[in-house]
Amino acid sequence: MPLLRTSHQQIHYELIGDPDLPVITFLNGLTQNARLWTAYADHFVPRGYRVLAYDMLGQGRSSKPVIDIPLASHAELLDQLLTHLQIEKTHLASISFGGTIALDFAIRFGHRLHSLVVMSSFAELTPQLELLGAVMLEGLTDVGLPYLQSMLYPMNMSSDWIAANRERIPAMKRAGYISNDGYAMQNLMESFAAFKPLTADLDRIKVPTLILNGEFDFFTPRACHEVIRRNIANSRLVIMPRAYHAFTLEMPALTLRQLEVFLNQIDEGIWQGDQSVWLANDDPKIAEAWLPIHGDWMRAAQPATPMTDSTKPASRRKPTPRKKIP
Amino acid sequence: MIDPDLYDKARDHIAHAGFSPEVQTKIALTLCAAKAGNQAFHNAVQWLPNLGVVQQFMISQAARELEAINLLTRTTQWSARPNLAMTALRTTAPLTLAWTQIMMPPGPLFNPPAIYQGLSLGHAQLARLRLLPLIPEDANPFNPFVVALQRIEQDNGRMLQTQIRLLKRMGENIPLDAREQMLERDQQVVDQVFSEFMSWLVEP
Numbered sequence: 439m440p441l442l443r444t445s446h447q448q449i450h451y452e453l454i455g456d457p458d459l460p461v462i463t464f465l466n467g468l469t470q471n472a473r474l475w476t477a478y479a480d481h482f483v484p485r486g487y488r489v490l491a492y493d494m495l496g497q498g499r500s501s502k503p504v505i506d507i508p509l510a511s512h513a514e515l516l517d518q519l520l521t522h523l524q525i526e527k528t529h530l531a532s533i534s535f536g537g538t539i540a541l542d543f544a545i546r547f548g549h550r551l552h553s554l555v556v557m558s559s560f561a562e563l564t565p566q567l568e569l570l571g572a573v574m575l576e577g578l579t580d581v582g583l584p585y586l587q588s589m590l591y592p593m594n595m596s597s598d599w600i601a602a603n604r605e606r607i608p609a610m611k612r613a614g615y616i617s618n619d620g621y622a623m624q625n626l627m628e629s630f631a632a633f634k635p636l637t638a639d640l641d642r643i644k645v646p647t648l649i650l651n652g653e654f655d656f657f658t659p660r661a662c663h664e665v666i667r668r669n670i671a672n673s674r675l676v677i678m679p680r681a682y683h684a685f686t687l688e689m690p691a692l693t694l695r696q697l698e699v700f701l702n703q704i705d706e707g708i709w710q711g712d713q714s715v716w717l718a719n720d721d722p723k724i725a726e727a728w729l730p731i732h733g734d735w736m737r738a739a740q741p742a743t744p745m746t747d748s749t750k751p752a753s754r755r756k757p758t759p760r761k762k763i764p
Numbered sequence: 765m766i767d768p769d770l771y772d773k774a775r776d777h778i779a780h781a782g783f784s785p786e787v788q789t790k791i792a793l794t795l796c797a798a799k800a801g802n803q804a805f806h807n808a809v810q811w812l813p814n815l816g817v818v819q820q821f822m823i824s825q826a827a828r829e830l831e832a833i834n835l836l837t838r839t840t841q842w843s844a845r846p847n848l849a850m851t852a853l854r855t856t857a858p859l860t861l862a863w864t865q866i867m868m869p870p871g872p873l874f875n876p877p878a879i880y881q882g883l884s885l886g887h888a889q890l891a892r893l894r895l896l897p898l899i900p901e902d903a904n905p906f907n908p909f910v911v912a913l914q915r916i917e918q919d920n921g922r923m924l925q926t927q928i929r930l931l932k933r934m935g936e937n938i939p940l941d942a943r944e945q946m947l948e949r950d951q952q953v954v955d956q957v958f959s960e961f962m963s964w965l966v967e968p
Contacts, residue, residue, distance in 0.1 A: 446941045446948075499765045504887060504947045505932055505940060582921040584896070608901060616768050616897050620921060621887070621928055 439472075439499055442522050449519060450499035454479045455488030460552065461528040462701075463490040463516070465536030467558075467684070468626060469590065469618055471498030474687065478531075481694050487701075490528065492519060494539070502622035509629040513543040520550055529704075531555040531697060533686050534658065535626070541636050541666070544643045553704055554643065555697060557650040558683045560662040561669070562635035570657065575627045583620035587611045593657050594684035640669035646709045647673040648700045650693070650718075652681030660736050672711030676728055677735065679720050692720055699727040766955050770962040771897045777966040779900035783909050785843040787965065791895065792840040793852035794961045795916070796833050798889045798954075801863030803829035805882040809872050812879070818934075821926045825886070828923055832916045839912040855960050858953050859889070880935040881946065887927040888950035890920045893958055898965075 442449040452472050455461075462482055464475040472491035479489035493500035495507050495515060516539070520528060529552045532540035537559020544554050560567060578586045591600060591607060600607070647670045651663040660677075667675040676696055678685050686693050696718055703709040715735045716728035733740040778787055806826035810819060853860075862885055872878040895913045903910050935943055 446945050501944075501948060502951075503944050504928065505943055579925055582918060612897050613768065615894070616771050617765065619891055621891055621924055624928070 442519050444515070444518060447495065447501040447503070447515075449492055449495070449501070449515060451490060451492035451519060451523075452479070453488060453490045453523060455483045457488070459486055459488045461488045461490055461525050462697075463520075463525075463528045463530050465516075465530065465532035465540050466491075466494060466497060467534035467536055468623065469587070469614060470533075470536075471617060473498075477690050478686075478694065478697075481698075485698070487529075490519075490523070490525070494536070496619075496622035496626045498617055502619050503625060504621060505625075507622075507625045507629050509539075509633055510542065512539040513546055516543055517547050517550065526550070527552050529553045529555070529701060531557070532559065533557040534559055534683065538636070541640065541643070544645065544647075545636060545639045548643060548645060551645045553645050553700070554647040555650065555700065556647065556663075556666060557686060557693070558652060558655055558658050559666070560658050561637045561640055561666050563630070563633065564661060567658065567662065571627065571630060575624065578620060578624055578627070583615060583618065583623070584611065586620075586623070587614055594682060595688055596654070596680070596682050599682075599688050637665055637669055640666060641671065643670045644672060646700075646704055646711050648696070649673055649675045650678055650685075650696055651675065652678045652683055652685050654680060655683045655685075657683040664736060667713055667715070670711075671713065673713055674711060674728075675713075675715045675735075676718050677716070677731070678718050692718060695727060766892070766959050766962075770959055774898045774962040774965045775900055778898060779902070783841075783903070783907060785841045786845065786848065788840045788909050789843040789845075789848050790852065790961070790965050791898075791913070792836045792842075793849060794856055794957075795836055795893065795895070797852065797856035798859055798893055798957075799829045799833050801859060802882075802886040802889055803833065805863065805866060805872065805886060808867065809879055809882065812873055818930065821930065825923055825926055828919055832919060835912045835915065839908040841909065851964060855964055856957055859885075859957050862950070862953055877938075880931075880938060880943070881950075883927060883930050883934065884943075884947045885950045885953075887924065887931060887947065888954040890924045890927060892951055892954045893920070898962075 439450045439452060442451060450472065462478075464472075464478060466472065466474065471493050475489070475491040479491065482489050494512055496502050520526075527550055530540050530543065532555065534557070537556045538561070540554060540556055541559070541561055544551055563571065574586060574589065577589055588611070595603075603610075647666075649663050649666050649670075651658070651660055663675055667673050678689065678692065678696070681689055681692075700709070715731050717731050719727055719729050781787060803826055806822050806829065810822040810826060812819075812822075815822065863882075866872060866878045866882045866885065868878075872882055894917065896917050899910055899913065905911070931943070931947070938946075
């Protein structure tokens, strides 16, 4: 795995594809590493893209500072990495923790972007997210990394996925335990103590922005993505049907389709950043990639429109009291 | 980062050979050598003047390392092969050398830079000497040696918290970059020792 050396840190990256092709850069979630984007590279490289993935500070094979990892340093390191690789501009796709870094990068280094994809992420800590983060940190520091790993599977994945992969989970946890360092993850999480909401600066993001949110993501629910959609004029929100937080891992085919549709729309000049909200189509029999959503997309249950008397379903009549026979 | 293949090979070897006296002895000798260094360091600095609340942490760390060494030596089914002790000395020599430099007269009590170095090396050991991935999935969870390894690893995580707090709080006179470089260098030393240990573990 190639290496970028800064004054005192090293960043491991993987860059695949021919030098003259447009670049897609992927940013990992908190406990992830660059290798988890291999399937995405396998898909996009034959389709005429270069794919860059890397371990952020504190992850995988990159440096894992013990004392401090300022949150802002991640965007600055990405800027350095692109310069090192002589990549002037990139498409940037990101998930969860990486999504927040991507938003920060888009605000401060927007001139280096063709487009932005933000998945399962947030621009500010909602009270719910803040408390969830605090509980995760407490679990990590008081009990240990294996506990945090155990906590993340049910938070990130669906019951169907867990049922289908139950046998593999111990091996996955072991691999994660080997490649991650609890103290580095703790440092990444503690860096949010100094996190300032990005919301007020989101309107500085001018590039086409696709926001993807899992329908059933309770870790970063719709409200988190709604903040991003409302504040980025050139955006669209697409809801991933029946998806939880880590849908890039659980539903790679459906995620790849969304990214491909988005990139094609940009290439063909037909992208419309109108802040509209859509549902990703997971039915291969329907040609449209994104389906319109009627009603309130913030609601999980859609109330039906009031019906007229003639269309009302028959209801049980109240029994009329019998007249008393005098 | 340590090559994940080494963990797999070591675990597969234990799955095949079981926790034989040779395997237990190799693990115990390596872990005890590392922990003895950290224990001696904390033992030396716990009477540093003006430590305040930090003194309690230092004493506690020293006691926990001693407890880990005791637990391991009591639960290990020792091999009678003296060459294992000789190889363990060679494998852990980089750690022994690093601790010797920290403890060199006048000792950390009278040599402030050595205090931060000791905290840094102790952190690297607690963070990177991880035995849990070597325990096969079907290992007997009631095997005293397995229980001891799990207990020690869990305690390492807790001790690491103290170590992190001390590293963040102390050494402010040393530039941040220099501190991070020291920490990374120590991790590389520990990674090298642990990689060699795992390669040795699979040898007959």
